[in-house]
Amino acid sequence: MGTDKSKSGDLVQGTLDMLVLKALERGPMHGYGVAEWIHESSADVLRVEEGALYPALHRLELKGLLKSEWGTSENNRRAKYYALTAAGRKYLSAEREHWGRMTSAIARVLQRA
């Protein structure tokens, strides 16, 4: 089950959680929707492997950052909808800030002549 790290578009460890939370910021969505949204928003660069997505969703739910509910999808199928909790919202903004600082710091290091 080991994921192939060399494959491009793979996600840095820990960033998947952030992206999932971000995807749900706009409102409740099912797992497939989350994966599609990430794929589209990244202009097809990021592809979430489903084998990692669902464990991530369940993990976040266990941590209390997400809550889930069974509902009906746009094409009338039974689907599980995930939504951000207050804790999840707080966690997301903290992570986003942290991420911003990290990437700009890394960028500065890389740009240095």
Added chain:
Amino acid sequence: MLTEFRLRLRALFGRRRFDQDLQDEMAFHLAMREEKLDASGTDARAHAAARKEFGNPTLARERCREMRSFTLLETFWQDIRYGARVLRHSPVFTAIAVVTLALGIGANTAIFSLTYQVLLQLLPVPHPEELVILRSPGYKMGRTSSDGDGAASFSYPMYKEMRDGSAKVFSGLLARRALPLSISGLGMTERANGELVTGNYFETLGIPPAMGRVFGPRDETTAGGNPVAVLSYSYWESHLGRDPSVLNKQITVNGTLLTVVGVSQRGFTGVQIGQLPDMFIPVTLQPQIERNSDSLESHRYHWLAVIGRLRPEVASAKAEAALQVMFHPILESEVRLEGIPPEDRPQFLARKLILENGSHGRPVVQRYTREPLIMLTAMAGLVLIIACANLAGLLVARGESRRPEIAVRLSLGAGASRLLRQLLTEGLLLSVAGGLAGLAVAPLILRMIFKTIPYTGLNDLSSSLNVRLLLVGIGLALGTVILFALAPALRLVRTGAQRSLSEQSSRASAGVASIRLRKLLMISQMVFTTVLLAGAGLFTESLINVRRVDLGLNPDHVVQFSIAPELNGSSPVQTVDLLERLRKQIATFPGVISVSAGETAVLANSASSGGMTIEGYTPSANDDMRAGENWVGPNYFSMLGIPLLAGREFRESDTEDAPKVAIINEKLAQKYFAGRDPLGQHIIFRQGNVRPDIEIVGVVRDSKDANPREVIHPFAWMPYTQNPRMGHATFYVRSRQDPVSLSSALRAAVTALAHDLPVYNLMTLDEQRDRSMPNERLLAELCVTFGLLAALLAALGLYGVMAYIVARRTREIGIRMALGTTRSGVAWLVMSEVIRLTAMGLLAGLGCALLVGHFIASQLFEVSGSSPLILAITACLLVVVAFLAGSLPARRAAGVEPTVALRYE
């Protein structure tokens, strides 16, 4: 955190639902993706690619599930179910293992419960560790009443002096004395156990009332005052059904009217094992309750047991030193008050106060039961070890036979630690089953002990188990199995994989190590069994010897019973009158051969003795001139079968007004009348300036008085008609009638003459004799039980190991037979193995038995700890057992068909 726990719990208990949800979720995802691909018009290859891209949905599901579940708990549950299934599939193994464990653990829990209650349990009072028992060994004047330790008895005046002088050391100093009561007025008349206590008794012990009040200082004011009583909770419960209206009711106790003022706290059973009080009475009522004596003012009568509660800040060592400062002046004033002769004063003044640990209460029963109980605990331990060895053997054999299964599971990728856990879980199941069965058996064993062994001193022990014992039992079971399941399991997992799969063909050699282990276990079982059987033999011979002791009297067909008219308010004259009427009445019963009575019962471990003065005899310096004394009725000696050597028996004409007479035993005659004719000489049971005025009219053969083990000492009997303090008596009736029907006739006769007089100690004299030596019976009966149990377990074990060896060597046996070995030759092959094992176990066991015999010598009566006869019998018994256990596998070996055996496997 809470959400997490809730979600996990939901996943655990709504497991099927959860699995379904997971599956639905993944299915939805795949369906959506396929729809999208369909919409974009991709072909079937793309579908396959998409599914591949999704990865393994089962794995994703598994990961989600793992995240939520209590994995450890769930696999544990799986292990348990699997283990239960495995055990169910081998019922014989399971049954033997559980029964073995149950017996071992049951015996141990029962014995430990006994030992715990007698030796280990602390008094159920707050801070029992602060309690101390006061003793003052050494010279004292006058009469001492004690239960074996005269140094622990004090006079009431001396107690009061000590109490008032020791407030700096003790937060309280109490005194008490147990005594029999006759209670009437609550709708019945019956004997009960009473306790005379000082006013600070309850306060010092820290016992509050369950109802009403307990005593305080105002209940110990003047002699004859304070006519009140406190009931014990157990008496209130068993006799009055916890009726609250008993408060302030009046009851008659030993002829005195008392008011019930309260009930003591539940669970408080007094300060001495074997003396569970029914009622507490202020000590100042002693003259009324013990009618015929007034002990409160006397400095020369030492009758109270004194217990103190040390102040928390005072260490016991410092307390003792501080007490001597207080004690010495008391002794100095006592010199005058007790009237100590000048030549004895230095001895008297040298007395010290000694403090002993009182956290277990007064150690009276403990004194004579400690050694037997420790021995019993050791015996039970041996049984457990044997049971464990047996179980270990079983587990090893089982492990061997499961080797292929384990190997398959290992090579299919099962984790070694998971397998180990699985095997241990099986052990755990066994131990829980065995432990529970053992705990079910333990109270039965304990009840059996209480029933067959009439320890008069232990009647207030409980045969129920408390939580602590439950834990001990379960702990024993767990420890046992884990220990003996782990070793084989480890070996199995370590060696299992590389061997068994490849070595199906050479199985005969596969179990060599385990066979060696089992043989070793077998030999150790033999050793311990030998020790137990030898012990059983020694204790049994000891019991037989005690029973065979020439008592000097004939207990055949004698029924005894006791009455205590003094407790119902009879004066000595009335008592004697009642005894005489009763004696004449019983003599007329059909079948009665003879009847008589005495004040002190024989063979009941009770004794009364005093210092004598003898006409024409000057005592040497170290002779205290003590002799046993008893007050008896006419024809007492002929009735009990004690031969008269000279002179005459007591007659009905020896009345109160007739000249005082006595009959002495041979010992007394030899010791004090060497070369003189004792008949016509005079003695008296007093010392000092007195003139002996009791004429010796007869000499009888020596006989045992207190118990069969005692050494006979000088003894003198006098007619009870001449006893100025006669208050109670034990009757002896020899008859051709059956003891049971005689008993009811005797009861009826007593009731007819004195309707509310309780009859007690009603039993045959044989039974009384057995009761006088509870240790011998306890040890003999239990050790025999344990020995037989051990032999049974050893037989099972030996059978198991031999059957196992034969099964393993079937092929070899077949080859041997094909090569011409006869059937008897094959049987011999097996039996020689049995003999080798037995011989080794027996030799080592006999060595150990000799050692053990040395340690138990103190409990043996006229048996040497190394009695060759006993050792020989033990050896024979063990050989027979081994032969029986070994012959079955041997026969099976001899029955092997070579053609079948060679095709075997």
